[in-house]
Amino acid sequence: MGVFPENFLWGGALAANQVEGAYNVDGKGLSVQDVLPNGGLGAWTESPTPDNLKLDGIDFYHRYKEDIALMAEMGFKVFRTSISWSRIFPNGDEETPNEAGLQFYDDLFDELHKYGIEPLVTLSHYETPLYLARQYHGWINRDMIGLFEKYARTVFERYKHKVRYWLTFNEVNSVLELPFTSGGIDIPKEQLTKQDLYQAIHHELVASSLVTKLAHEINPDFKVGCMVLAMPAYPMTSDPKDVLAAHQFENLNYLFSDIHVRGEYPKYANRFFKEHGIEIQFEEGDAELLKNYPVDFLSFSYYMSITEAFDKSKYASGRGNILGGLSNPFLEASDWGWQIDPIGLRLVLNRYYDRYQIPLFIVENGLGAKDELVVGADGTMTVLDDYRIDYMHKHLAQVKEAILDGVEIMGYTSWGCIDCVSMSTAEMSKRYGLIYVNRHDDGSGDLERYRKKSFFWYRDVIASNGENL
Ligand code: BGP
Numbered sequence: 079m080g081v082f083p084e085n086f087l088w089g090g091a092l093a094a095n096q097v098e099g100a101y102n103v104d105g106k107g108l109s110v111q112d113v114l115p116n117g118g119l120g121a122w123t124e125s126p127t128p129d130n131l132k133l134d135g136i137d138f139y140h141r142y143k144e145d146i147a148l149m150a151e152m153g154f155k156v157f158r159t160s161i162s163w164s165r166i167f168p169n170g171d172e173e174t175p176n177e178a179g180l181q182f183y184d185d186l187f188d189e190l191h192k193y194g195i196e197p198l199v200t201l202s203h204y205e206t207p208l209y210l211a212r213q214y215h216g217w218i219n220r221d222m223i224g225l226f227e228k229y230a231r232t233v234f235e236r237y238k239h240k241v242r243y244w245l246t247f248n249e250v251n252s253v254l255e256l257p258f259t260s261g262g263i264d265i266p267k268e269q270l271t272k273q274d275l276y277q278a279i280h281h282e283l284v285a286s287s288l289v290t291k292l293a294h295e296i297n298p299d300f301k302v303g304c305m306v307l308a309m310p311a312y313p314m315t316s317d318p319k320d321v322l323a324a325h326q327f328e329n330l331n332y333l334f335s336d337i338h339v340r341g342e343y344p345k346y347a348n349r350f351f352k353e354h355g356i357e358i359q360f361e362e363g364d365a366e367l368l369k370n371y372p373v374d375f376l377s378f379s380y381y382m383s384i385t386e387a388f389d390k391s392k393y394a395s396g397r398g399n400i401l402g403g404l405s406n407p408f409l410e411a412s413d414w415g416w417q418i419d420p421i422g423l424r425l426v427l428n429r430y431y432d433r434y435q436i437p438l439f440i441v442e443n444g445l446g447a448k449d450e451l452v453v454g455a456d457g458t459m460t461v462l463d464d465y466r467i468d469y470m471h472k473h474l475a476q477v478k479e480a481i482l483d484g485v486e487i488m489g490y491t492s493w494g495c496i497d498c499v500s501m502s503t504a505e506m507s508k509r510y511g512l513i514y515v516n517r518h519d520d521g522s523g524d525l526e527r528y529r530k531k532s533f534f535w536y537r538d539v540i541a542s543n544g545e546n547l
Pocket of ligand 1: 093248249379442446493499500501502503508
């Protein structure tokens with residue numbers, strides 16, 4: 079008997095907007111990503127500009143069969159992707175869906191099933207229809223709940239025999255940092271108050287419960303998860319003030335999973351809301367929805383930990399995945415300054431499981447690095463990405479430890495299993511893949527796919543069910 083459970087879901091993760099391309103093909107409407115040429119951290123433009131690499135992505139829309147065959151070769155049990163909302167409802171508020179968009183995902187899911195790969199589908203991964211951002215100002219507007227419900231109902235009904243695992247909002251906590259990218263809120267961040275942002279989040283939380291309810295009505299076998307950006311916080315020193323600062327940071331992040339899992343706003347939120355003049359407007363039925371329809375499992379992305387201090391000005395800042403924090407002297411950082419911390423993953427898994435006792439799913443983890451395509455020993459082109467193997471090895475070793483600690487984990491999907499356009503910076507050179515895609519920041523490249531060294535390593539990890547890390 080190995081450590082990983084027999085039915086552990088090994089696989090990889092992508093998001094529609096970072097891979098599909100075909101941004102205006104077969105009736106698709108624009109999404110917020112189509113006007114973010116510099117990525118989710120940058121400013122948006124009036125209309126799509128040719129320098130936005132996401133417009134073509136890695137042409138997954140036309141090449142998904144080739145890509146899925148490669149995933150199958152690695153032995154994937156699961157593949158996480160998202161449905162692009164604006165392929166289904168181009169503006170977001172139409173009465174009838176776009177059949178060509180629905181057909182695309184039918185074909186995609188059929189292709190996965192051909193190889194016995196289970197789809198894991200995110201309903202909303204940073205790709206709100208642009209029209210909803212412009213006309214409704216995104217999730218600030220309560221009408222978004224009904225529009226999202228209609229979209230979710232459409233895809234739940236359509237794919238009820240093809241998709242079992244669903245996630246509602248990707249990194250639901252990121253609305254605070256990326257209101258446009260994450261929440262479709264087309265108002266500059268500086269003009270938004272905490273009240274605006276937490277109210278928008280409330281709408282997303284209610285929508286998430288509503289579609290969880292709906293999912294179980296449509297197919298009782300559906301498993302619905304929330305998805306949060308996980309980040310354990312460490313105190314910079316053992317000064318109790320620093321310890322408290324780290325605790326408070328974690329609580330504000332826990333808020334999202336606490337509501338999704340426990341079904342109510344935690345008590346610690348009351349004080350924070352009071353001190354920041356936040357009064358969440360509940361409408362009739364909101365509290366009952368949150369309480370009665372919690373998620374079946376909790377999924378999260380994990381890239382790094384964060385370090386906090388009472389007086390941050392005394393320390394150097396770190397850079398990171400949306401949330402920054404201080405530079406931790408014990409950790410090395412990636413080429414993009416994200417601090418690498420495998421043990422943090424074990425901590426996150428233990429902390430979530432202690433808190434909720436529901437199954438956990440690691441749906442994003444990986445290393446964004448610069449890769450070089452070279453001729454391999456057998457004469458084929460490859461990338462000798464030992465650094466990526468080292469990163470994944472160390473993280474999966476900590477997943478193993480967490481399982482031994484008693485944590486219930488459903489699966490692991492490595493982020494950007496095929497090179498894709500970066501979310502935060504819209505670069506192609508920030509590569510996470512086990513498969514190299516020949517495309518570059520200047521838009522050049524023929525989009526050919528090549529197996530990296532990590533491809534073969536991960537294939538062996540999956541074949542041994544995590545015994546050979
Ligand atoms: C997460 C997002 C992903 C993804 C990943 C890596 O926050 O959910 O969409 O891209 O981060 O980030 P980046 O692409 O910016 O390196």
